Amino acid sequence: MRRLSRLIAATATALLLTGAALAYPNPGRVTGDVVVHDPTMIRTSSGYVLYSTHGFLEARTSTDRVHFTRAGNAFRTAPSWWRTYSSGNDPWAPDISQQGGRYLMYYAVSSFGSNNSAIGLATSTTGQPGSWTDQGVVYATTTANDHNAIDPNLLVDSSGRWWLSFGSYWTGIRMIRLNPSTGKRLSSDQTLHHLATRPDAPYAVEAPDIVKHGNHYYLFASYDRCCAGTSSTYKVKVGRSTSPTGPYTDRAGVSMLSGGGTMVLETHGRVIGPGGQSVLSDVDGDLLVYHYYDGNDNGTPKLGINLIGWDSAGWPYVY
Template sequence: MRFLFSFLLSFAFVKSHCQQIAAGTVLSTRQTPVHDPVIIKEDSVYYIFCTGNGIAVWSSSNLKEWKKEAPVFANPPQWAVDAVPGFKGHIWAPDIHFYNGSYYLFYAVSQFGKNTSCIGVAVNKTLHPLSPDYKWIDLGKVVQSVLGRDLWNAIDPNLVVDEKNEPWLTFGSFWSGIKLVKLDRQMKIAEPQQWYTLARRPRPYNTPDSSAGGAAIEAPFIFRKGDYYYLFVSFDYCCIGEQSTYKIVVGRSKVLQGLYVDKDGVRMDSNGGSLLLQGNADWNGVGHNAVFTDNGKDYLIFHGYDAKDGGRSKLRIEELVWDENGWPAVK
């Protein structure tokens, strides 16, 4: 969820700075305009999915040059058009996961300025567009937040698979923070329902988003390494170009459902989170990350607001290293 007073500005910024680029166009990483990227590898090809009309897709063989592919959806899913007033196909923050022989793509649709939001999921046998098996099948809605009913927002999904190969979905932003819910094998909410709050930045109940200050939290991503589940989230302002103050923080837990704590032992459901990466003279803000492993190395993928290009959102990929206490750092 974005700050209420900047919603329309944010939307205009993202739409105008993620230019309409023709399929087949090839750009370097620093030139590639993405927002909320996630990455996966099939065979020798890397695929990035990110916010955009129909869900934007990029491919690469080397993590250095990226080819624009056709979007996932040629037309907005009808269930989403019916569920979210004003939705016309601009889809937020997808997440991709290979699970039990298929690729599952979660995505968010939302009404700007409100928590009238839904998370949906689509499935495919392959990510290679030229394969005869390539076909996205939309499975519809997974979870929905309702204005006036819920103090959480159904955006920014991330699928997590536990040590028993059971799927869970983490998502959310602002208010009561980052949620986790158990799914069944059809990627719907499992019954009986199991819900958890993993992280939040408390604020008075009646404080509007425009006055939230240090309460902004969103974009969860959970990465399992060794004995821990690491929870990455983004704090502060995104989506306002050179005024963006987005940053990435992290905590960890030995149990998927939490408690997650930062390096100082502060609980992430009580404003905890150790700083991993923030803006600087070259990047106004950085955030909405994913983590992936390739050839024995871990990488952080995220978007940054390019200070040398008017705060436009660009792709960044950085290697992650781990200190003697098991905490990540950008190499």
């Protein structure tokens, strides 16, 4: 298996360096309850737990990363503050991680097409469905803001500093610094960093996920139109920086603040509009976890999982 992975990586690198087109792989095999949006996944001592948009943050579990079983929701009841941002109590785009012996989940509450939005934080000792305790609002926006508090992602950098990236449309991806002791915004640093945007309206870039690999931080983001079934044009792009706060540039050196971004995954075959991604470091390598719309199933949103390889220049690709 490792020998095959190395061969795939070498072939991909050769194709990329010569400018040849690299065909995108199909998602890895998954079965069971795999109809999801905006998935985030973690490996616990009892197996994998995946959370996604809707419900009270829908939960699925798996022992093998192949077969997934619906397992209720993160929350048993909706926190009262959700109603301020979503009349239907509809949370979105969770981001799960384990920090210092506890599980953290950042998530958004909003309504489609509005930037009256908030990012919340929940904590758990096990990471399991129904075990989460809400810790309230971390960051919020109103219709008076030029950015949007959705699609959060936690990054703990190599110096131990905590950062939260988030956003969509409304001028793109932003970042704030967090206090590790509370998981909330650091009072002594109120800087609002700007990481990525598009040069023209509607500035369609969202769903940041930042990971450290080698000497760089990599910003994965979803571009273009989500949530339109077979009409979706979502795609995953990436840029990198030596600093968590940027500037992030693509393989050609174009800034992500000027519309740059190197393609990682886009529509191919029945896999339409892949995006809403998160990155998980697992025992067999890094994983891209995402949703796509199945062109062979009337555009039903489904779970996609692929391994991530890194070429000789340090850029990611999926296989």
